[in-house]
Amino acid sequence: MQFKELNIITPILRALEKLNYTVPTSIQEQAIPPILGGSDLLGCAQTGTGKTAAFAVPTLQLLSKRSCPQGAQRKIRSLILTPTRELGIQTYESFRAYGQYTGLRCGVIFGGVSQKPQELMLQKGIDILVATPGRLCDLMNQKLIDLQAVEIFVLDEADRMLDMGFIHDVKKVIAKMPANKQTLLFSATMPPEISSMADSMLIHPVKISVTPSAPAVEAIEQFVYFVDKENKRKLLLHVLEDKSIASILVFTRTKHGADRVVRELTRANISAQAIHGGKSQNSRQQALNNFKNRATRVLVATDIAARGIDIDELSLVVNYDLPNIPETYVHRIGRTGRAGLSGTAISFCDFDEKAYLADIEKLVGKRITAIKENPCPLLHTEPLPNNTVPIRRPAQKAAAKRPDRKSPSHQAQVGQKRHSKKQILKISGEVKSPSTRPRSARP
Numbered sequence: 001m002q003f004k005e006l007n008i009i010t011p012i013l014r015a016l017e018k019l020n021y022t023v024p025t026s027i028q029e030q031a032i033p034p035i036l037g038g039s040d041l042l043g044c045a046q047t048g049t050g051k052t053a054a055f056a057v058p059t060l061q062l063l064s065k066r067s068c069p070q071g072a073q074r075k076i077r078s079l080i081l082t083p084t085r086e087l088g089i090q091t092y093e094s095f096r097a098y099g100q101y102t103g104l105r106c107g108v109i110f111g112g113v114s115q116k117p118q119e120l121m122l123q124k125g126i127d128i129l130v131a132t133p134g135r136l137c138d139l140m141n142q143k144l145i146d147l148q149a150v151e152i153f154v155l156d157e158a159d160r161m162l163d164m165g166f167i168h169d170v171k172k173v174i175a176k177m178p179a180n181k182q183t184l185l186f187s188a189t190m191p192p193e194i195s196s197m198a199d200s201m202l203i204h205p206v207k208i209s210v211t212p213s214a215p216a217v218e219a220i221e222q223f224v225y226f227v228d229k230e231n232k233r234k235l236l237l238h239v240l241e242d243k244s245i246a247s248i249l250v251f252t253r254t255k256h257g258a259d260r261v262v263r264e265l266t267r268a269n270i271s272a273q274a275i276h277g278g279k280s281q282n283s284r285q286q287a288l289n290n291f292k293n294r295a296t297r298v299l300v301a302t303d304i305a306a307r308g309i310d311i312d313e314l315s316l317v318v319n320y321d322l323p324n325i326p327e328t329y330v331h332r333i334g335r336t337g338r339a340g341l342s343g344t345a346i347s348f349c350d351f352d353e354k355a356y357l358a359d360i361e362k363l364v365g366k367r368i369t370a371i372k373e374n375p376c377p378l379l380h381t382e383p384l385p386n387n388t389v390p391i392r393r394p395a396q397k398a399a400a401k402r403p404d405r406k407s408p409s410h411q412a413q414v415g416q417k418r419h420s421k422k423q424i425l426k427i428s429g430e431v432k433s434p435s436t437r438p439r440s441a442r443p
């Protein structure tokens, strides 16, 4: 199928052609027609499969068809919420790119930067606003934003936006919008406990779930090293010895952990920068841009970079620490293997993290291959005395609390190209059992 068969208007088709989008991805093919028909929609599709265009293209089309009278002040007619500032900027850029010939005006607001330029932008009038919830609520409280004309409301990374960290702000925002708007929810994951919340927001929705039984992209090869916590640094240097890997995204659990890894890599003459909630917005953006431009080889990130961020041809993701929320793993590794490309994800699993690995394997529906040729194999077979791993949040189970999440006010298939990366993975072929300890003894 071609985009033109989806009845996309010429100005948007022109932009898509310019971006070399010819064939719609599965989620785009399935979601665009019902959205154009005015339905509420819940769209679940794997990471990197083009969910942004799946909501942005029909939103732009609906708004440009119902354009406001000439000379009248523009009102916000579509609001898109994203969990992080960086994803907000990226989504805004996508709207600008897809909508470049429509004459519609987009804007983005997020925290950690001066409010003044954002105020001026809002005063001038825009049709589409991309926002992070914290700054949006701040501006709403100051009566600087009017959402009364919103026709299309989008929650990207919907399961994240509806969990404990954001739901409070999201509810406040919804209360300020008309009840009869069109609501679109998109994500690669949708845990059952969030799914009912999502349902309550939608009216007679169309539900699309592409590959529901395989939340992680098949083109991402997933491996695990079993290693002691104190040897992870050494193991990372071993992985980075393969100079053919141009860009590596490393995830750590904490900001301090991220800074520590950067220091250690810098000491080893490997160019690395950190991105996390403890950095200024300026240095966060700089770190991400340097990584995207290949000025730095390694970006060490907390989960603020786990969702939605699109980095061209990123071939390797390393989980220096395993996340205690299995869906987070799916989003982290989904920074590679995007738009039909292949990718590799390697996780470092210490003894205390084995239970997380079990939860992750349950969610992704397969065993993750253990790398046997390991310079620092796991020696500890008991929990460390001062173990500080967060509480486990098993896959597919309701959780009263997600301990690793903070309030947002405190933080912020297509072309074909293969990456070379297997050089670093001298796999012996056998799959190692993820845990030898009984379930009840796990943290």
Ligand SMILES: Nc1ncnc2c1ncn2[C@@H]1O[C@H](COP(=O)(O)OP(=O)(O)OP(=O)(O)O)[C@@H](O)[C@H]1O
Pocket: 020, 021, 022, 023, 024, 025, 028, 045, 046, 047, 048, 049, 050, 051, 052, 053, 187, 188, 307, 308, 309, 310, 334, 335, 338, 339, 413, 414, 415
């Ligand atoms: N139809 C298309 N043809 C070619 N490239 C596309 C198409 N749709 C999207 N892309 C590209 O695919 C990449 C991934 O798109 P996008 O970021 O929207 O994925 P996503 O599904 O939102 O992923 P995530 O779950 O990680 O947020 C982007 O680089 C985008 O430009």
Ligand SMILES: [Mg+2]
Pocket: 051, 052, 156, 308
């Ligand atoms: Mg996305």
